[in-house]
Every structure is written in structure tokens, then in C-alpha cells.
Amino acid sequence: MMSVSTLASFDYLERLPGTTFRRLYQQPSTSLAIFRRMLPHLAKTFVMALLYMSKPLPLTDLDLWVQPSSKRQKDQALSLLSRLNIVTITAPSREDPQVVSLTKNFKSALQLALTGGGDHQSFGVPSSDVIEDVDLRFLDEYARDQWEGILHYVVNSVGDGMRQDGQGPTLAVKDLLEAGKLVTKGRHSGGGITQAGFSFLLQEVNAQVWTLLLLWIENAEKMSMDHVEVLSFLFMLGSLELGRAYNTTTLTESQQRMLGHLVDFGLVYIPPSTPTQFFPTRLATTLTSDASALRSVSAGFDAALTAATGSKGFIIIETNYRLYAYTSSPLQIAVLSLFTKLSSRYPNMVSGRITRESIRQAISHGITSDQIISYLTTHAHPQLFKTAAAQAGGPVLPPTVVDQIRLWQIENERMKATPGFLFKEFENQKEYEGCAKYADEIGVLVWKSDAKRMFFVTRHEQLRDHIKSRKAK
Amino acid sequence: MNAVDGSDHYERAIEGPVPSLLVIVLDTNPHAWALLSSSLSLSKAVANLLVFINAHLAVNNANQVAVVASHSHRAVWLYPTPPSMSEDFDMNKAAASSLSDANKYRPFALIENSLVTSLRSLISTTTETDIATTSTTQMAGALTLALSYINKATIVFNDMDTSSKPAPTGLENTEPQIGLQSRILVVSVSGDLAHQYIPIMNTTFAAQRLRIPIDILKLAGDTVFLQQASDATKGIYMQLQNARGLLQYLMMAFLPDQTSRKHLVTPTQDVVDFRAACFCHRKVVDVGFVCSICLSIFCSPPEGALCLTCGTHLTMGDYGSKPAVMPRKKKKKRKLNGEGETHSGRGTPTPGD
Numbered sequence: 001m002m003s004v005s006t007l008a009s010f011d012y013l014e015r016l017p018g019t020t021f022r023r024l025y026q027q028p029s030t031s032l033a034i035f036r037r038m039l040p041h042l043a044k045t046f047v048m049a050l051l052y053m054s055k056p057l058p059l060t061d062l063d064l065w066v067q068p069s070s071k072r073q074k075d076q077a078l079s080l081l082s083r084l085n086i087v088t089i090t091a092p093s094r095e096d097p098q099v100v101s102l103t104k105n106f107k108s109a110l111q112l113a114l115t116g117g118g119d120h121q122s123f124g125v126p127s128s129d130v131i132e133d134v135d136l137r138f139l140d141e142y143a144r145d146q147w148e149g150i151l152h153y154v155v156n157s158v159g160d161g162m163r164q165d166g167q168g169p170t171l172a173v174k175d176l177l178e179a180g181k182l183v184t185k186g187r188h189s190g191g192g193i194t195q196a197g198f199s200f201l202l203q204e205v206n207a208q209v210w211t212l213l214l215l216w217i218e219n220a221e222k223m224s225m226d227h228v229e230v231l232s233f234l235f236m237l238g239s240l241e242l243g244r245a246y247n248t249t250t251l252t253e254s255q256q257r258m259l260g261h262l263v264d265f266g267l268v269y270i271p272p273s274t275p276t277q278f279f280p281t282r283l284a285t286t287l288t289s290d291a292s293a294l295r296s297v298s299a300g301f302d303a304a305l306t307a308a309t310g311s312k313g314f315i316i317i318e319t320n321y322r323l324y325a326y327t328s329s330p331l332q333i334a335v336l337s338l339f340t341k342l343s344s345r346y347p348n349m350v351s352g353r354i355t356r357e358s359i360r361q362a363i364s365h366g367i368t369s370d371q372i373i374s375y376l377t378t379h380a381h382p383q384l385f386k387t388a389a390a391q392a393g394g395p396v397l398p399p400t401v402v403d404q405i406r407l408w409q410i411e412n413e414r415m416k417a418t419p420g421f422l423f424k425e426f427e428n429q430k431e432y433e434g435c436a437k438y439a440d441e442i443g444v445l446v447w448k449s450d451a452k453r454m455f456f457v458t459r460h461e462q463l464r465d466h467i468k469s470r471k472a473k
Numbered sequence: 474m475n476a477v478d479g480s481d482h483y484e485r486a487i488e489g490p491v492p493s494l495l496v497i498v499l500d501t502n503p504h505a506w507a508l509l510s511s512s513l514s515l516s517k518a519v520a521n522l523l524v525f526i527n528a529h530l531a532v533n534n535a536n537q538v539a540v541v542a543s544h545s546h547r548a549v550w551l552y553p554t555p556p557s558m559s560e561d562f563d564m565n566k567a568a569a570s571s572l573s574d575a576n577k578y579r580p581f582a583l584i585e586n587s588l589v590t591s592l593r594s595l596i597s598t599t600t601e602t603d604i605a606t607t608s609t610t611q612m613a614g615a616l617t618l619a620l621s622y623i624n625k626a627t628i629v630f631n632d633m634d635t636s637s638k639p640a641p642t643g644l645e646n647t648e649p650q651i652g653l654q655s656r657i658l659v660v661s662v663s664g665d666l667a668h669q670y671i672p673i674m675n676t677t678f679a680a681q682r683l684r685i686p687i688d689i690l691k692l693a694g695d696t697v698f699l700q701q702a703s704d705a706t707k708g709i710y711m712q713l714q715n716a717r718g719l720l721q722y723l724m725m726a727f728l729p730d731q732t733s734r735k736h737l738v739t740p741t742q743d744v745v746d747f748r749a750a751c752f753c754h755r756k757v758v759d760v761g762f763v764c765s766i767c768l769s770i771f772c773s774p775p776e777g778a779l780c781l782t783c784g785t786h787l788t789m790g791d792y793g794s795k796p797a798v799m800p801r802k803k804k805k806k807r808k809l810n811g812e813g814e815t816h817s818g819r820g821t822p823t824p825g826d
Contacts, residue, residue, distance in 0.1 A: 028576075028578075029578070032531055032578065035531060036531055036532070036533070036534065041532075041732050041733055042733055042736055044532050044733075045728065045729045045733040045737070048528050048532070048724050048725075048728050049724055049725040049728070051528070051724060052524075052720050052721050052724055053721065064738065065737055065738055066736055066737055066738065067735070067736055067737060067738055070735070070736035070737075073736055074736070110531075112576075113527075113531070113578060114524050114527040114528055114531065114581070115524055115527070116576055116577030116578075116581065116582065116585075117576060117577070118576050119576060120576055121576060122576070123576065123577060123578050123579065239578055239579075240579075241579050286534075288534070
């Protein structure tokens, strides 16, 4: 249900203070992007229903609208919406019923985004001059070159570099990767990849771009750039049209400075002949698309990045742990070699085995089994999908292999840490039950012990309010 | 061990919201809109509809939309416009005007432009004789266009998604979860559609088979068959009491796609009018004659007792009289068994179940 909630940007946004949100939501393009990218499906439905409602909606009416069996989803959606400062829910009191409404800024910005109008120019000012030689193909290739350069740099920092070309990412990008602790320099002779670096490599491209951008935003604060402005600019990029030139002259000064960095990442292209124009590449225009959209729009990242190999999925894995990867890309082979024992290489294919040893080695580098499995799933060969579809939506990867990879990880990790908050010493059983039930409904409950009357949650803000309101009654 | 083996681990193969395709059938019947103009003009309705379309596109990047006009004499595509000789000219004009606007999301602007342009050209090509000769609308044609478009879009989508996926056979075993979710929204203002009974019911059953809900938003008039269409396809039927609140109705009731509808209580009609139209005079009938071979319905016995559809010679014991009424004998039984009442008391058979 949750649309790629594991996304790094998502957590980052949730941590922002309310004032930041109010400023972010002034731009229609930002509101639209957050709406589209960050919200689960049901939350979107609620937002749209509330958008043109003149009066706040009583919560009891909302309860009537939602099926009783979906109460949990409803509560989770509402709790997320209020965390992102999209809706406000009035505090419960005895006189007035609780009502829910959209926050003012978000409401007016999203309305503007849907109807057009206003004078915010947040959807980019297109340039009227047309340059002939910049077409989609060129932009895709450009984006791919830039991005693969960065990935190669990260991969090659693993011990024996498989290939070392002179053309790597720019120095600023290298510094950024180091600052974000994706690679370390100096500890070993040639530098090294860190745990964060591994998980970075195994992410989907969209998530990779976001990871890097967020790193950059965090650093941008040091560079005395306003992160609200940076974020709005990124969301604007996501709403631009691929293959169209936009004016740089209407951008603010810090946005113009940002463009320089984005060129390094391959998100935008500035033709050398006309520096007042920029072209967003596919990496930029799909920033606010979600995973399923990328899969369906054949022109997704994967298309942009794997155009060289010709197909999206290339990995076949069998129940006997043999793995065949139809790729000649050194990058992909390097990533595969992180957790596979590769045995032979052919012009268009490598083959190997997933072994206990290779997985343990990967895990000792800090890669988790989930990352490996999701990498294998994303890059599974169409043939595997076909078999899965033939079994009416069966698993894509062989279940034995998936389970075994997990088991291999569990061999070493018998504990799982979850940061959070422990609630205990309730006055009576009823209060304990009420709070634990509420925590479960809003989806923050991790563990509970009825005998000891204590439970553990990942977030406490809403629960605190809930307990307060219980006390008030 | 068991914790690892839980099957929920590896079954999250393809997750995430499914993109949906919304085909809107806009009834542009000039007569009906003229009647409605005091409370809601066509231009206002179109403006509201555009916001609704934008909202639909905003929900997911991959969401698609298509709009068909069901006009008095023909059904016309408003968006996407079919390629025609005048397209180049239109495109240039549209591009020029939307190009300069940085305050509007470009996909929204493009659709708006194209829709308004084609609607305008549709209205300007409508002659007075067109209006004078008929007072109804080509709903069946428009629904057929919508269905064929959905079929095409589904095939294209599946091809694109993963080239290896089996092509939809159009039968009931097409996987409902994966692939494009489509639905049809009919914004209807015209009343009587009895003369299109057969084609409308055919499209309804086709949609039912393809699991495409037909949502009906009724601004004026009342049509038996659209009620049946939405009922058979599990769509939403709403008759607006106050046309001014159109946008809110659209946003709240019609925007949720199939994925969200699972979680919501959707508005439906309490009473569905299941009456059928006869095949001979297109009259809506309560009680009629049914051909025993092809199940065609007639309001009165056809001439020469030959079925108009299949030509079977029908024999009727009591030719020309009213249909037989249940004999009184049953009275005794009814007392013994109270349930029998509800069955025989029902006037008309319910199609579909």
C-alpha cells in the first residue's frame, strides 16, 4: 500500500519542522510533487476529497466513508498526513467534535497546481530558442554517462578496481560521496566503500538519485543554501518536460548555483553554446514518479541506464542457487560480485553461484539480505516474471533461495535493533489496553507484553497526545 | 525458523499502486444542456471536469485519461484527438499558447488545450438541422469508443510493462491486480435512451466481463439503462440534486480508483430499475413477451408470430391476450411457505444475476 515508503527522502521530509513545511507548500509544484510521491494511495484520496471542501470534515463523517475493515489503513493515512503537515486535526474536546481539514498553504497551492494560474512560475519557464542537436537520445546518454561515472567511482573504491578510467565524477561529487560516508579515503591504500555505499549501490536508480540529492541538501546547508529553496527547486525539476529547454535567467541566484551541481550528477544538461538554457534529463524529470510509474513508463530510469545492455532485467536465478546475468556492463558485474561467487564470464553473460560464503562476505560488508533480495527482484529477467505470472502472481525469485539468503543472514544476526520508546507503568489494565490498541492502529507498535503491561513504539508524538486526551477525559 | 519461512516475505513481487485509466464520456446533447443552463452551464461543467481530470492525473504519474463526447448525432473523441489533417495546425497553436505559461503543470495545460479546442470545434460544426432532427445523444457509440480505447490502452500498457507478460485475452482470467486499471465515467444529462437499449446493454455486459466499472454521474434526466449499467459493472451511480456542487461530488465520489474503493463506502443506488426495452418499438416495458429461443423482448406479440430477431415461429396458446396471470391455486401453498411470496411477487427478471 505505502508507495515506496522506504525512500530516504521520505524520512528526511518527515523530520523537517512545521515551519519548513509551510514554506515548502507555498510552491504549487512542490505541493503537487509531495502529494504525488510521498503519500500512500488512500491518503491521496482523502486529500482530494478535502481539497474543495469549504468546511472542515468531522472525523465521524470520515469514519462513515471508510469501510470498517480498513480502519487501520485510514488511521495510518491520517497520521502520515498530519506528520507531513498536510492536514490538521483539531484536538478532541467535549464540546466540539474532532474535525479534519487541509492546511491552508497546502490547500491553496494544490488548488493552484490543479487549476493553473497565479504568478509563481514554479513549473519552469521554457526557453523559446530551439537547439536542434539536443534530443532525447542525447540526453539519456548524457545522464547515463554521468550517473554511471558516479556509480563506477563507488564500486571501484572496493579494493581491486575492475577498471579505472580517467573520467570519473568531478571533484565536488567525490567530496560529496566521501562526506556522505559512501566511500572513505585514506584508510586503506585505495580508499574503500562503506556500508552505506553498499546499500546505495543496491538501491533502485530513483532511490539512488534521491540519496545523493539528500546528502547534497544536508551539505547545502553548510554551503549557506536554504534547504527549502533547494527542495522546491528539485520538485520543480520533477515537473519539467523531458527534451525541452528551460530558461536559467528566471531562476534565483542560489538556484543558478545549484544547476552547476546538478550538471555533475547528470540531472540537467547545459549546452555549452547557450549557457542561459538548461535541459532536464530523465533522471530529473522522473524524480517525482514512483516505482510503478517507472516500470510502466518504458522510458524510466532503467531504460535510461540500461539502454546499453538492451533490456531491463537480466538476472536469472535458479533454485539450485545458480545465477546467470545477461549483462556485459562492468558496473553490474561489479555489483553482482559483491554477493555472488562468479565463476565464468562470456561476452554477454556471467554466471556464478550464490553461496553461504559469498553472502556472509556481503553481510560482513554491511549489506543486508533484504537489499540483496530487492536487488535481485528489481533486476530479475523477464523470464522469471513470466514464470511468476504463469503461476498467477507467484514469487519472482525461487522461495528456497530467498529463504536461504535470509537464513544466512540470521546466522550472524540474532538481534534486531529498533530505535523507539518504551511505555510502561500504566495505571490499570484498561488504560494499557486502550493505548496499546491505539498504537497498533496508527502503526507504530513494535512489541508489547500484556503480562508486564508495557509496549514499545517507534514514534511517540501522536501517542502522547492520545494519552493526554485520555487523561483529559 | 518459522519466522523466516513466512510466505509474506517473498510474495511482495510486484507492489505499489497500479496506474489507472479514466475514460470520461461527456454527454454534450445540446437540448439537455439548454434545459440545464440555469443551474449549470456546459462551460462551467467542463471547467469542473478539467480540474477533476487534473486531479486524476496528479494522483499517479502513470495515470491516463481520455474523453469522448457523446453528441446528438455522433460520438467524438475530445482527448486524445485522433490524428487528422488539421492536427499540425492545432498542435502548433496549442503549443504556442501553453508554452509561455510557467504557472501551469505542462501535462495539465496540454490536455486542457486539446480538450477545449476539440470541444469548440465540435460545437461549431453542429448545424441547426442536427439539433432539430434529434433530441437525444449517441451514448451507445460513445461507450463503445471508450471500451475499445481501454482495450487498446491495456494491450499497449502490458506490452510496455514487461514484454513477456501474456497478452490479455479479454476473457475473465485476465489478472485484475496487475496491469492498467480502467474505469468509465459517464456524465449524463439526457433522459430517454430507450432506442439504444440493445447496444447499451451490450457494452454494459462487455464492460462487466472486462471488470471495468461504469460510473454514472447524472446531472439531469433519468435513464433506466445507465442505472443498470452501473449496477451490473459495480460502478457508482449518483443523481445530483444540486448541480452546483459538481466538483465536490466528482472529487469525493468519482476520483477514488478501484484500489481505494476497496477501502471506501461507495455511493450506490438503493433501487435499481431493471426494466427492459422491447425490441420492436423500443418502449420500456414492465411485462412483455419473450421469445423462447433468443430471449428477445416484445411489448406485443410480433406480427405473424414470427420472432423479429431470430425468425422462429412462436406459438402462443392465448394469442393476443395479456400474459397469463398466476392461477389462484397457489394461495394455499403461500400460507404454508411464506417465502414463496417474494419470488413470485417480483415483476421482472433481473439481468445479470
